[in-house]
Amino acid sequence: MKSISRKIKNEGEKIGFVPTMGALHEGHLKLVDTAKKYTDFIIASIFVNPLQFGASEDLRSYPKDIHYDAKLLENRGTNILFTPSDKEMYPEEYDTSIELPKLSSALCGATRPTHFKGVCTVVCKLFNIVAPNIAIFGEKDAQQLIILKKMVADLNFGIKILAVPTARESDGLAISSRNIYLSSQERKDAPVIYQSLMLAKKLIENRERNAKKIKDEIRNAISDKLTAKIDYIDIVNKKDLTQVNILEGEILIAIAVWFGKARLIDNITLRIP
Ligand SMILES: Nc1ncnc2c1ncn2[C@@H]1O[C@H](COP(=O)(O)OP(=O)(O)O)[C@@H](O)[C@H]1O
Ligand SMILES: [Mg+2]
Numbered sequence: 272m273k274s275i276s277r278k279i280k281n282e283g284e285k286i287g288f289v290p291t292m293g294a295l296h297e298g299h300l301k302l303v304d305t306a307k308k309y310t311d312f313i314i315a316s317i318f319v320n321p322l323q324f325g326a327s328e329d330l331r332s333y334p335k336d337i338h339y340d341a342k343l344l345e346n347r348g349t350n351i352l353f354t355p356s357d358k359e360m361y362p363e364e365y366d367t368s369i370e371l372p373k374l375s376s377a378l379c380g381a382t383r384p385t386h387f388k389g390v391c392t393v394v395c396k397l398f399n400i401v402a403p404n405i406a407i408f409g410e411k412d413a414q415q416l417i418i419l420k421k422m423v424a425d426l427n428f429g430i431k432i433l434a435v436p437t438a439r440e441s442d443g444l445a446i447s448s449r450n451i452y453l454s455s456q457e458r459k460d461a462p463v464i465y466q467s468l469m470l471a472k473k474l475i476e477n478r479e480r481n482a483k484k485i486k487d488e489i490r491n492a493i494s495d496k497l498t499a500k501i502d503y504i505d506i507v508n509k510k511d512l513t514q515v516n517i518l519e520g521e522i523l524i525a526i527a528v529w530f531g532k533a534r535l536i537d538n539i540t541l542r543i544p
Contacts (some may be wrong), residue, residue, distance in 0.1 A: 272353050272400050276314065280402070284311040288403030288430075290394060293317040294334035294448035295343050298438035302407040303347045305435050314401050315344050316353040318360065322368075323389030329532070334448055353401065360396060368392045371425070374418045377512035378505055378525050379536065390415055391422050398428055406430050411437040411445050413523055413538040417512065437537070439465065445537045452533035460496035461530050464537045467492040471524050475541060480518045482506040493528060502527035502534060509540060518543045 276286055287306030291299050299315075306313045317340060324330035341352055368388050374380075375387035398406065408416050420432050438446045443465035444458075453461060467489040474485055486504045493499050507514060509521040518541075525538040 272314075272351075272355075273402070275351065276400075276402050279312050280404075285405070286310060286401065286403040287313050288397070288401050288406045289313065289315040289349075290397050290406065290408075291315060291317055292319045292333065292448065293337060293340050294451075295340045296438075296446045296448060298409055298411065298446040300343060300347050301438050302409060302435050303344065303349055305433055306405065306407050307348050309433065310403075310405055312351075313349045314351045314353055314403065315349045316355070316397055316401070318353075318355055318393065318397070320360075320389055320393040321357060322361070322392055323386050325383055325385060328383075329449075329452075334451055353397075355400075360393070369395045369422065369426075371418050371421055374414070374421060374512055377507060378414045378503065379527060380414070382502055382527075387415070387418050391418065394419055395422065395426070398423075398430055403430055405433055407433045407435060409437060410434050410540075411447070411537065413525060413540070414512065417509070443469075445535070447533075447535060449533045449535065453530055454498075457498045457530035457533070460498045461528075461533075461535060463493050463496045463499065464526055464528055464535060468524060468526065468537060468539045472539060472541065475518065475543070480543070482515050482518060485518075485524075489524075489526065493526075498530050500529040502529060 279286060287310030289302045289306055319333050321330055344352055369391040370388045380387055416434050423430055423432055442462040444462045470492055471485050471489055479485055489504050493501055504526050506522055506524050509523045515522055521542050523538055523540050527534060527536045
């Protein structure tokens with residue numbers, strides 16, 4: 272992979288990189304579309320990174336269909352699919368990790384304390400291997416995007432990070448590989464996440480500025496659904512992910528909810544006038 276990407280760059284082409292964990296869906300393909308718009312040569316990777324899963328999480332059952340994924344990527348104009356093995360990425364003597372402790376402890380970090388260390392470590396390795404000009408990530412994983420942008424700045428990667436808006440089902444549910452875990456009742460209930468974000472947006476448009484009041488309204492809406500188990504509902508400053516009490520500036524409203532075996536996340540960004 273390294274020698275191919277260096278050769279392509281030497282030929283004067285710009286490389287766009289889309290890292291994924293496979294089980295691809297329209298959200299991932301939107302990232303490929305964006306890569307195509309800004310670069311000449313598209314490299315996607317599929318690597319289910321064991322480092323970013325907690326001990327009790329779904330690493331073993333994470334959905335896999337590499338041949339179908341490869342077809343989808345090819346049809347959308349991906350030039351190379353990179354699929355390293357666990358052993359290649361983390362040989363026995365592997366020892367290095369990359370961590371941004373401040374940004375990684377907020378939001379998802381509270382219940383997934385080692386997740387972003389795993390994400391940063393793998394993305395750092397993938398960036399060194401693929402050496403893209405531009406890397407593309409989804410806004411669905413807002414905290415990931417903020418952390419990776421900071422990592423790239425802190426470590427002088429010289430790679431431009433592009434963000435792509437969240438692709439949604441027609442009822443608003445953010446598309447995710449984990450949606451296949453949902454039972455039919457859970458699937459019916461899950462759009463409440465996005466509905467509650469839209470409710471929050473409306474409250475803010477109607478001049479509500481008290482974060483607690485907004486979070487309570489979101490909590491009430493989600494609690495209405497019997498299959499929902501809230502992990503967190505947070506309103507934070509988008510720059511440093513610190514809690515906001517009275518809304519101002521650019522804020523991120525982020526939610527994680529369990530529906531059965533699936534832990535689903537979603538978020539919106541708002542600029543308070
Ligand atoms: N619905 C979506 N819309 C836009 N981007 C998405 C969506 N779902 C995932 N992505 C992006 O795809 C990339 C790989 O995520 P991955 O973990 O493989 O997918 P998923 O979150 O569906 O399990 C990340 O940059 C993620 O933000
Ligand atoms: Mg994911």
